[in-house]
Amino acid sequence: MTAIKELKHGDEKVKDAGWGYRHQQCVILFWVLTVAYSMRSCMGVSLVAMTDDNIDQGNSTEGFKVNGVLNALMLVPPYPKFNWDKKIQDTMIASFFWGYMLLQIPAGQLAHRFGARYLLTGAMTINCLMSILLPMATYYGGWYCTVVCRVAQGLTQACIVPGLHTSLGKWAPLHERGRLAAMVYGGQALGTVFGLPMTGFISASPMGWPGIFRFYGIMSGMAAVLIWFLVYDTPAQHPKISAAEREYIEDDLGASEGKKKMPVPWKKILRHKGVYAIIVAHIGQAWGHTALYSEVPAFMDKIMGVNIKANGLLTALPFLVMWFTNFFFSWFTDWLIVKNIMSVTNTRKLANSLGMVPAGIGLIALAFAPRNIYVVETILILICAFKISAHSGFQVNHIDISPNYAGTMMSISNFVSNIVASFSPIIIGFILTDVSDKSLWGQAFFLTAALYLVANLVYVIFGTSEKADWNDPEEEEDIEENVPMMDKPEKNDKTNQ
CATH class of the missing domain: 1.20.1250.20 (MFS general substrate transporter like domains)
Known part of the structure; x- marks a missing residue:
C-alpha cells in the first residue's frame, strides 16, 4: 500500500501519497x-x-x-x-x-x-x-x-x-x-x-x-x-x-472523470494578463536557448579557436550541468510553497528571476570575457546551470492558472515564442558581418541578454499564479443552478434599479 505522509502548508495539512x-x-x-x-x-x-x-x-x-x-x-x-x-x-x-x-x-x-x-x-x-x-x-x-x-x-x-x-x-x-x-x-x-x-x-x-x-x-x-x-x-x-x-x-x-469536455474559453484566456506574462517570458527563454544552440558553437570556433563538434565534453558539459541543477531548483520551489515561505505567485517569479537574470548577466560577461577557453566554458556552464530555473517559473505557470487548459495555453505560448525565436539566427546574422570580430559578438550577446532581462521584468510585474475562475466553467454553472430562488436577485425589483 502507498505510504501517506502529511506536510504542513500554512494552517492546513497536506497528504503526500509518496512515490506512486x-x-x-x-x-x-x-x-x-x-x-x-x-x-x-x-x-x-x-x-x-x-x-x-x-x-x-x-x-x-x-x-x-x-x-x-x-x-x-x-x-x-x-x-x-x-x-x-x-x-x-x-x-x-x-x-x-x-x-x-x-x-x-x-x-x-x-x-x-x-x-x-x-x-x-x-x-x-x-x-x-x-x-x-x-x-x-x-x-x-x-x-x-x-x-x-x-x-x-x-x-x-x-x-x-x-x-x-x-x-x-x-x-x-x-x-x-x-x-x-x-x-x-x-x-x-x-x-x-x-x-x-x-x-x-x-x-x-x-x-x-x-x-x-x-x-x-x-x-x-x-x-x-x-x-x-x-x-x-x-x-x-x-x-x-x-x-x-x-x-x-x-x-x-x-476530479475530472465524467465531466463533459468544455469548449476552450479563448476570449477569457486571451484577456488574462498572466497569459501574456508567460508568453513574454517564454519568448525571452526561447530566444536565449536558440542563441546558445546555434551561435555559441560558432563563437567557440571563430573567436576561441575551438572545434566544438570535435570536443564532446565541451558540448555536453553545460547541458549536463543544466539537467542536474534542474532537480535542485524544482525541489527548492516546491519546498518554498509547501513550507508556506512564499506564495505560489512569488515563488514562480523568484524561480523565473533565478533563471533569466544570471543568464543575462552571464551573456554580458561573455561579451567581455578574455579569449580563454576555461573562462568562457565556466561562464557557459553557469548560464546553463541557472537558466533551467525558469522552468519552475513561467513554464509551470500555465498549470497554476488553469490545470484544465494548461495544454492549450502552452500551445499558444510555445507557438508565439518559437515564431519570435526563429528570427534569432537571422537577426544575429545581420549583426555578425564579420564573424572574427569579437566586438560584433559582444553586440549579439548584449541583445540576447537584454531580451532575457526585459522578459523577466515583464513577468515579475504582470505574472500571477492565481487559479482562473474560467478553469472549470461547469462547476460555476452548477453553483449558480443550486442557488435557491429566494437568494437570487430579482431582475425586475425596482429597489435594484
Whole structure:
C-alpha cells in the first residue's frame, strides 16, 4: 500500500501519497521528450555523414552499387553519399520547424479534446515510421522526400509539449508541481546531451548514417508502446492507482472523470494578463536557448579557436550541468510553497528571476570575457546551470492558472515564442558581418541578454499564479443552478434599479 505522509502548508495539512503512479507517468513522459529532442537535434550531425563534397553536385550513386536486397534497403554498407549545397542542407534542417510551428495551436486543442494518451501515442508512432523510412526516401526520392519526412516529424512533435502539459495538468498536484514538471522537461537537456554524441557514434559504426534514423525510429516506437500501455489521461482512469494517491491528486486539482469536455474559453484566456506574462517570458527563454544552440558553437570556433563538434565534453558539459541543477531548483520551489515561505505567485517569479537574470548577466560577461577557453566554458556552464530555473517559473505557470487548459495555453505560448525565436539566427546574422570580430559578438550577446532581462521584468510585474475562475466553467454553472430562488436577485425589483 502507498505510504501517506502529511506536510504542513500554512494552517492546513497536506497528504503526500509518496512515490506512486504519477511519478511513473512522469518518467515515461521524460523518456518521450528525451527521444524527441535527440531526434530533433540529430539532423545537423547526420548531414556530415550523409554528404561528400568530392562527388558531383546531387550525385548519390558514386561509390554505391546496389548488391542484393539488404544493400538496396541500405541495411548493409556501402551507403550513398550526397553533394548538397548549404542552402539544401539548411532547408532540410529548417523543414522540421515548418511542421512544428504549423500544428502548435491545433495540437493544444487536440490534447484538450482527445487527451494526452492518444495524442502522444499517435505522435511517436508517426515519428517512428517517418524516421525508419527516411534513409530509403532520401536515396530513392532525393532531398525533397527528406524534407517531406522532416515536415511530418515536425507536425507530430508539435503535439508533444502540449500533450505533456495537458498530462501534467491532470497529474501534478501543486505541492509537487515543480518537481514533477522538472522530471518531465529534463528531457530537453538530456536529449541534447545524449543525442549529439550518439548520432556521431552511430554514423561512424557499420550501421552508417541510415542507422541514425533507424535507431531513433525504434526509440520512438518503444516510447509509443509505453505511452499506450502505461500512460493514462487522468488518475481516475488508471486501473492500478491507490485510493490514497488518487484522492491526494484530485483533492488538489479537482476530479475530472465524467465531466463533459468544455469548449476552450479563448476570449477569457486571451484577456488574462498572466497569459501574456508567460508568453513574454517564454519568448525571452526561447530566444536565449536558440542563441546558445546555434551561435555559441560558432563563437567557440571563430573567436576561441575551438572545434566544438570535435570536443564532446565541451558540448555536453553545460547541458549536463543544466539537467542536474534542474532537480535542485524544482525541489527548492516546491519546498518554498509547501513550507508556506512564499506564495505560489512569488515563488514562480523568484524561480523565473533565478533563471533569466544570471543568464543575462552571464551573456554580458561573455561579451567581455578574455579569449580563454576555461573562462568562457565556466561562464557557459553557469548560464546553463541557472537558466533551467525558469522552468519552475513561467513554464509551470500555465498549470497554476488553469490545470484544465494548461495544454492549450502552452500551445499558444510555445507557438508565439518559437515564431519570435526563429528570427534569432537571422537577426544575429545581420549583426555578425564579420564573424572574427569579437566586438560584433559582444553586440549579439548584449541583445540576447537584454531580451532575457526585459522578459523577466515583464513577468515579475504582470505574472500571477492565481487559479482562473474560467478553469472549470461547469462547476460555476452548477453553483449558480443550486442557488435557491429566494437568494437570487430579482431582475425586475425596482429597489435594484
